[in-house]
Amino acid sequence: MRDAGEQAAFAPALPFALVSDRETVVGKGSLGVVAPGTAPLEARVRALLAARPEGPRLVLGALPFDAGAPAHLFQPAEVARSGSRACFAAAFPPPALVRPASAHPASGAPRRWTAHAEPSLAAYRAAVAEALRRLERGDEGLRKVVLSRSLRLACDRPIETSHVLRALAEDPLVTAYCVPLPEREAGHARALVGATPELLVSRQGTQVLSRPLAGSARRSPDAGEDRAAAEALSASDKDRREHREVVTAILDQLAPYCAELGTPDGTSLTSTATMWHLGTRIVGRLRDPSVSSVELATRLHPTPAVCGTPREAAAKLIAELEGYDRGFYAGAVGWCDEAGDGAWHVAIRCAEIEGGQARLYAGAGIVPGSDPVAEGEETSAKFAALLRALGVGEEDVPAEDME
Numbered sequence: 001m002r003d004a005g006e007q008a009a010f011a012p013a014l015p016f017a018l019v020s021d022r023e024t025v026v027g028k029g030s031l032g033v034v035a036p037g038t039a040p041l042e043a044r045v046r047a048l049l050a051a052r053p054e055g056p057r058l059v060l061g062a063l064p065f066d067a068g069a070p071a072h073l074f075q076p077a078e079v080a081r082s083g084s085r086a087c088f089a090a091a092f093p094p095p096a097l098v099r100p101a102s103a104h105p106a107s108g109a110p111r112r113w114t115a116h117a118e119p120s121l122a123a124y125r126a127a128v129a130e131a132l133r134r135l136e137r138g139d140e141g142l143r144k145v146v147l148s149r150s151l152r153l154a155c156d157r158p159i160e161t162s163h164v165l166r167a168l169a170e171d172p173l174v175t176a177y178c179v180p181l182p183e184r185e186a187g188h189a190r191a192l193v194g195a196t197p198e199l200l201v202s203r204q205g206t207q208v209l210s211r212p213l214a215g216s217a218r219r220s221p222d223a224g225e226d227r228a229a230a231e232a233l234s235a236s237d238k239d240r241r242e243h244r245e246v247v248t249a250i251l252d253q254l255a256p257y258c259a260e261l262g263t264p265d266g267t268s269l270t271s272t273a274t275m276w277h278l279g280t281r282i283v284g285r286l287r288d289p290s291v292s293s294v295e296l297a298t299r300l301h302p303t304p305a306v307c308g309t310p311r312e313a314a315a316k317l318i319a320e321l322e323g324y325d326r327g328f329y330a331g332a333v334g335w336c337d338e339a340g341d342g343a344w345h346v347a348i349r350c351a352e353i354e355g356g357q358a359r360l361y362a363g364a365g366i367v368p369g370s371d372p373v374a375e376g377e378e379t380s381a382k383f384a385a386l387l388r389a390l391g392v393g394e395e396d397v398p399a400e401d402m403e
């Protein structure tokens, strides 16, 4: 574990950004990092802000999937916020030459990519089949588990993260994000970059909002097929069960904190440029306005949209069957200010980029009745937005890993 001195030396190589039509937050530089420790994260956030009264009154960053691993939260040296995308263009100006965002305008010759799946699609299907056996036996009361796989990409030159972020932010239905991470090798900028459709929790005054998603279908460029995919998802009992696990868990976790709590619109279809999902808006009013957005995020995370139910049994099965550390994938990215207001988005549809390497992650919720082939196909569909933003062609990924 790094000590507090090293943490404070964090020098982000690129800005932090959360970008959507509703809210954009851009942070540059770092005045200090929330120290690791055993005190609750919200107390450590307050301690950092109290120690540096000269800086912006908020922290930005990422929470890892494993709630026991250290969070990466820092106080930026400068921050810009807007209720639209206004401050995004100023921090990430579009390149002078107008070409498709995925063409990486500064790079000259076309980029060459190599890709391999880790685990392979075949191994992922086998893991899903094993999870189904455990679910059907009811081991440890298991009802749902979310299993992921990853794609490792290597480029013949450094990946231009800001181009990737701009390309992801073209989808108006997602929150695009870039979280600079501490470098592991000098000069190899490292960042978590993605485009999530899912809000873990936001808090503004006493208003609490969560918008969980679970249940998915690939979108189609053909309007008829696209509508049919949406209707099949809406009617799918398997997907509705998968979704209900998430909504129930979030309502249960929020109930002790809220005077009013409900799902005023019920469950409905929602989409990104590449996927359909089932979504539910959960709204609440806090009993105690001193409960911060970080505290709410750490209580809710990991929801059954990324882990499963019961939480501990699902996390154990994920560790056994996935066999890799998810890092910040399936964690949360966001911000929290001194008053406790803030927003935390589920860190999915993302890649960890480091120099010329990118590791993409995608997962799918498994419940009794899931099909290993269909779940594998769902993870392939979830890679599509990132592959497009990186400028990686389907032909660059081994066909047997992208069916």
Ligand SMILES: C=C(O[C@H]1C=CC=C(C(=O)O)[C@@H]1O)C(=O)O
Residues within 6 Å of the ligand: 146, 148, 198, 213, 214, 215, 216, 277, 304, 305, 306, 330, 348, 349, 361, 362, 363, 364, 365, 366, 382
């Ligand atoms: C875990 C992921 O998606 C979650 C969010 C929406 C729909 C999901 C699903 O249908 O399985 C997942 O729960 C991911 O994209 O890696």
